[in-house]
Amino acid sequence: MPRWNKWEDGIPGTSGLEKDPNLRETKKRDSELAGSSFPSLLTSPIPLRIVNVSDGKCRPQPARLKVCPEYLVLQKEEFIFPDDDDTYPRDNKKRTLRLKRQLDGSLGISVKGGSDHNLPVLISKVCRNEDDDHPYIGDAIIKVNQMSLANVTHDEAINILRNAGPEVILTVKHYRSAAPFLLKGVRQLIPEQEQNMDLVDGNSNNATSAPASGLEPRDERTPSIPSASTTSQSQQHPHQKFLPPFNASSSSSSTAQCDSRIRGTSCGSTPVIDSPCSVGSDGSLSWNGIPRVKRKWVDVVEVPLMMAYITRYIFGTDKIRPNSFEVRGMNGSHTGVVHSPDLAVLSHWIKLISDYIIALTNVKAALLNRQLSSNEQISYMGWVAEGVLNSNQPWQNWTPRFFALKGIHVCVFDKPPIEAKDWNGSHVQGYKTYEAMFRIIKESENVDERQHCFLIQTTGGESRYFSMETRADLLRLESAWHRAVCFTIADLGSKTFHVVHKNLPAAFTIDWTDGFLLKSFASPNYHFIYAFSQLKSSSDDGNSTLKLEFVDPPGTRELVEQVLICPKLQDLLFYMHAFLTAKVASLDPVFLNRGRLS
Structure with a gap:
């Protein structure tokens, strides 16, 4: 599994945004076919938010989450350094710097690292006069006045620098890869690469305001100069020690110069954007640490949302992750674990992403329906988790399954069907809707900590236990099931079983129009005909005997009991349940038309 604690390993899911070319071609074709079928949700503004992401084991790292019409994108922040600046140092080349100590004893730099941290002694902050040699953030100090710092601790390096005399000669070598980590503390002051110059004049306001939902990140592209109070000792790295503070007068002039460069008030008619790469321990700034560095958000993971699977549970278990999903x-890509401390924001994001997944999956179903006959139409597709029995430890393993209702069939896939041909094969298990029973499990009946569970039971005696992410998902599936059963039973019309009634062999028929009918094989006439509305109750012995109570005549309180003996009692009960479910659903035409995917 990819490691999130090291950015160079990338974000889990894809490497360099690699994607299956077959899936990309299918998506392109589907997009062309869909045309106006795409819901308005998919053309809405793209939400962004800064989140923390991990692999579930290591410490979360900051990333930016972006919901695009067809993809969920994770971005990491990179610093872009000038390639056209001749004064900027190149890696692996030693340089000699001559620094004069200020009147207050300061050298105007701060350092991190040391042998006790398995790091070289790195310059982490710079605040120098413009006429001095330029140290850069990310410079490793190799020597101080010919004294090597190769194997010294952090405290030893501080003491050597403090006692190096009024003029110090540093031998340094630049490590550009170290600079991004050292710049994190002032990242909010560094302009993004796509900086709009119109936003940084003296009267500018953020052009993009955050919506009421609070999901848009604060626009940090407009740089500003913090006061000294914004950089407190409590915000400093625990292993970082500053040299004596920089001269106040120098700090003031440097800060004024920085401000004029940002605001464009005294540097000519055209504003010049540089980045505050140098910050003194007192919060003052200078511009000679790394000139003109910019921030850029780089896409590192793209997860296609069509038929994607979103979950808050630890994969394969019934344990829910707190504040994460x-x-x-x-295509095998995944985001890793996305963390958000705000439950309201977390719920909003889960719902937003789920809505995109549902919309895109419904579009896919509608496209597949164009290739299917009228009696094979898909009415539902989505992910569920199935509880899989382990030896002596029931429901310890939860496996994602792709669940679909297609024509008369209930289909359970190991992986989503991309093409019409994928609906057949060893990776799909199917049942007829009128030979299966859907039952929502009460909360008190849950077998473990998984919520929103349901059971599928078949005439063959098979039971399968599933869970869904939310109550809304479960109710949506239940509604789709009832609609599918209604259409299936209406097409089926009737079902007849051989029974024994009053010691005589007979044919018992459940008819979509007429209800319950019984006719003896020895007689051309029906022994009874009851409408579905006349059925009052039913009971069975679990073996072969079924008792039915009907209101007869209709509109009275008089009950008539009919006792049937059926060798296929289980099948009869499933068909009865299917016909009754369909009759109830058919009473609401609006409900039946609501779920059509076409």
Whole structure:
């Protein structure tokens, strides 16, 4: 599993945004076919937010989450350094710097690292006069006045620098890869690469305001100069020690110069944007640490949202992750674990991403329906988790399954069906809706900590236990099931079973129009005909005997009991349940039309 604690390993899911070319081609074709079928949700503004992401084991790292119409994108922040600046040092080249100590004893630099941290002694902050030699953030100090710092601790390096005399000669070598980590403390002051110059004049306001939902990140592209109070000792790295503070007068002039460069008030008619790469221990700034560095958000993971799987549970278990979720794409990419301390924001993001997944999956179903006959139409597709029995430890393993209702069939896939041909094969298990029973599990009946569970039971005696992410998902599936059963039973019309009634062999028929009918094989006439509305109750012995109570005549309180003996009692009960479910659903035409995917 990819490691999130090291950015150079990338974000889990994809490497360099690699994607299955077959899936990309299918998506392109689907997009062309869909046309106006795409819901308005998919053309809405793209939400952004800064989040923390991990692999579930290591410490979360900051990233930016972006919901695009068809992809969920994770971005990491990179610093862009000038390639056209001749004064900027090149890696692996030693340089000699001559620094004069200020009147207050300061050298105007801060350092991190040391042998006790398995790091070289690195310059982490710079605040120098413009006429001095330029140290850069990311410079490793190799020597101080010919004294090597190769194997000294952090405290020893501080003492050597403090006692190096009024003029110090530093031998340094630049490590550009170290600069991004050292710049994190002032990242909010560094302009993004796509900086709009119109936003940084003296009267500018943020052009992009955050919506009421609070999901948009604060626009940090407009740099500003913090006061000394904004940089407190409590915000400093625990292993970082500053040299004596920089001269106040120099700090003031440097800060004024920085401010004029940002605001464009005294540097000519055209504003010049540089980045505050040098920050003194007292919060003052200078511009000679790393000139003109910019921030840039780089896409590192793209998870296709069509048929994607979003979950808050630890994969394969019934344990829910606090304040986090992950999204897995059908091409194998995944976001890692996305963390958000705000439960309201977390819930909003989960709902937003789920809505995109549902909308895109419904579009895919509608496209597949164009290739299917009218009696094979898909009415539902989505992910569930199935509890899989382990030896002596029931429901310890939860496996994602792709669940679909297609025509008369309930289909359970190991992986999502991309093409029409994928609906057949060893990776899919199917049942007929009128030979299966859907039952929502009460909370008190849950077998473990998984919530929103349901059971599928079949005439063959098979039971499968599933869970969904939310109550809304479960109710949506239940509604789709009832609609599918209604359409299936209406097409089926009737079902007849051989029974024994009053010691005579007979045919018992459940008819979509007429209800319950019984006719003896020895007689051409029906022994009874009851409408569905006349059925009052039913009971069975679990073996072969079924008792039915009907209101007869209709509109009275008089009950008539009919006793049937059926060798296929289980099948009969499933068909009865299907016909009754369909009749109830058919009473609401609006409900039946609501779920059509076309």
